[in-house]
Amino acid sequence: MLAETAERVEAAKPHGQVSPHSQQETDRQYIFEARNIRKEFPGVVALDNVELKVSPGRVLALMGENGAGKSTLMKIISGVYTPDAGSLSLRGQPYNIKGPLDALEQGVAMIHQELNLMPFMTVAENIWIRREPLNSFGFVDHQRMYQQTQELFETLKIELDPRAEVRDLSVANRQMVEIAKAVSYDSEVLIMDEPTSALTEREVERLFSIIADLKAKGTGIVYITHKMDEVFTIADDIAVFRDGQHIGTDLASKLDREALIKMMVGREITQMFPKEEAEIGETVLAVKNLGLDGYFKDVSFELRAGEILGLAGLVGAGRTNLAETLFGVTPATQGTIELHGQEVVISQPHQAMEQGVALLTEDRKETGCFLQLSVLQNMEMAVLTDSYVEKGFVQQQQVNELCEEMKQLLKIKTPDLDETIGNLSGGNQQKALIARWLMTKPRILILDEPTRGIDVGAKAEIHRLISSLAAKGLAVLMISSELPEILGMSDRVMVMHEGTVTGILERNEATQVAVMKLASA
Amino acid sequence: MNTTTHPAPASVPEERKRFKMPQEGSILLVLVGIAVLFEILGWAVRGDTFLFNAQRLLIIVLQMSIIGLLAIGVTQVIITTGIDLSSGSVLALSAMIAASFAQTSDYARAVFPMFTDMPAVVPILLGVLAGGLAGLVNGALIARTMIPPFIATLGMMVTARGLARWYTDGQPVSLLSDEFTWFGSGYIPVVVFIVVAAIFHIALKYTRYGKFTYAIGANMNAARVSGINVNRHLVIVYSIAGLLSGLAGVLTAARAASGQAGMGMAYELDAIAAAVIGGTSLAGGVGRITGTVIGVIILGVMTSGFTFLGIDAYVQDVVKGAIIVAAVVADQYRQKKRKTA
Structure with a gap:
């Protein structure tokens, strides 16, 4: 039954009506290549045989709906995940990294979507962390660090005080610090994961001119975004992902909005x-x-x-x-x-x-399951707030019957209701949570x-x-x-x-x- | 929805249950192991039995029933991912208050000369309620201001001890009525401990109060979104812990026939240790009264056994500390196993 449904879905998946690759790729030099990358998580194939080719001095925009696999691929490139299959190369050499720090040392930097700064440290300390200039006694030379920061900001035309504590900065300014930090690594490949989501218009302009400078220096940039306008302003090439597959890459000048949306959603x-x-x-x-x-x-x-x-x-x-x-x-x-x-x-x-009203929350782990508790305890919790309780005592027999009924109705696969819910598959956990709410009628x-x-x-x-x-x-x-x-x-x-x-x-x-x-x- | 009717679950033959070791199994083994070890060492070192001495066993239980009351309270607090550091100090405050209302008029320097020769119910109630009030303050602070339970109850620990000393300028309160001291005599504290343990064992297992306590500890956000009034529930849990500290204070005063501000010093740590040894997880959501009771007995057996073997009190503390840490390491290990399972 399970396998049958899976097959049907697989068969129904179209294999891209847009030509998968651009024509010019033969005569282009790539600084970074990812080939045939595959990554699976329990129950999901996050990436299926995808590729990504970054050219020096060009901006490659990476687009796709939520869950298309963009972030997974970026996490592989920046060393957070290891791929199940496929190969990566940097400057034509195999690119094998042990973790995010290793990626930085080899010349691949990333600006994360979620901010990773330390709020109680200064801007300069955040930028030069692990690379602090030292004085002859081996202590951190703060004076020089602030000076370095000032120089960096001057070249990037960012107006921020290197001595300010990060927690006092606005979200937009924090993002600018992240950007400055990533640039300060002088990396050959720079990945930007939705860098403008927190920026105002003025800072977006600033970022775009920084990107232009980096391009002139020959940096290869991967730019992930959801924003259509931005893509056509900034990108040289556009790669589209969908459902963990690489749908196609083409010159930005050859695509328009309409065509791009079609590539992103083209499914039956x-x-x-x-x-x-x-x-x-x-x-x-x-x-x-x-x-x-x-x-x-x-x-x-x-x-x-x-x-x-x-x-x-x-x-x-x-x-x-x-x-x-x-x-x-x-x-x-x-x-x-x-x-x-x-x-x-x-x-x-x-x-x-x-x-x-009932709400099945988005995040099963954070706001859904009581992971250490049994399936039964997970199912009964909401209904107990106003029924099946007599003088404080839970009418367990009746609750058990109701849960058993729900288990049958939703086909929850568990050895018994006393099983710890953490041992169930995601699908069965979800069914138990749906049961929790259906029980409240x-x-x-x-x-x-x-x-x-x-x-x-x-x-x-x-x-x-x-x-x-x-x-x-x-x-x-x-x-x-x-x-x-x-x-x-x-x-x-x-x-x-x-x-x-x-x-x-x-x-x-x-x-x-x-x-x-x-x-x- | 398909309309086929499902057979009524009640009529379904009981599915074969997989055999599961009771959660207390391992900790019970530890208790037996420790007891046997002391028995063997007893014969080897002293040429005498450790276990087969009714007198000694009763003393162990008696000594531990006060810690046991605190441990039952803190077990529930820890299940909600909290902690209660104030129980020992609250015990002292309650002991002082109870004692001050239990004095006989024979005593010329009574704390409240006009409140002497009171029926025993007055000091008992006041002592227990004082503890409950301290717990209520703990709970309200934690639920309303979101400060960590560690800090809130650390504050209460210092404050309650200070109040206990300030109450009589550090003087002990003595010459208490026979009616009051009767509650500390013989095995009354043991009986109280057993009754309280039974009540909360049932409460945690079969009542909504218990279900919600586990839910909050397992996932506070999910509990909130399931419609549980998390704040109110936390206040109740801390208040119950306070009431039990108060009760322990009353019994301590009755047993000693006096109230002293230094009573219950560091008891909170033994209570927490008992809960943790008994399998209560500091990560919340896991813990049972039966486990805590066994944890309390383990601590009692160790104290008694070390004394029996004539081991230096300082060395006792060293070993006790190591055992507490070992219990938490075992807890971490269990959790990791659960996650990877």
């Missing part, structure tokens, strides 16, 4: 998504001008019984924040929420639960990435379950970064971009291209 929707016809009932959730300072604003939509509303967008669009606000984890700062026609204030999860179910990191078999089962729940009148709000999942499951698709709703599409108008356009606005 398979029978993985057995959407059941459901009768759409009355509105159960109405959100008006909802906002959470710093995360999203002016969000308005309605959700009806029996409906699956897909919520699409890129990482950082505010989708998870919206879900958490609807559930009372982070109370809204503006706007109103109406449940079943009544305006309600939700500032605690249990208030949302009393109103029949919700009327509105919010699912945040319900099938992330689980195998295709369990994925299909969860899709079938969601669809049948909706057919029974449950209202479902489903966040997903997988476009096929969104398009296959949803009655309507809401798209968010940088904290605002950029559009709500009906099922028949929701195509991959339409959604991606709204998501990258």
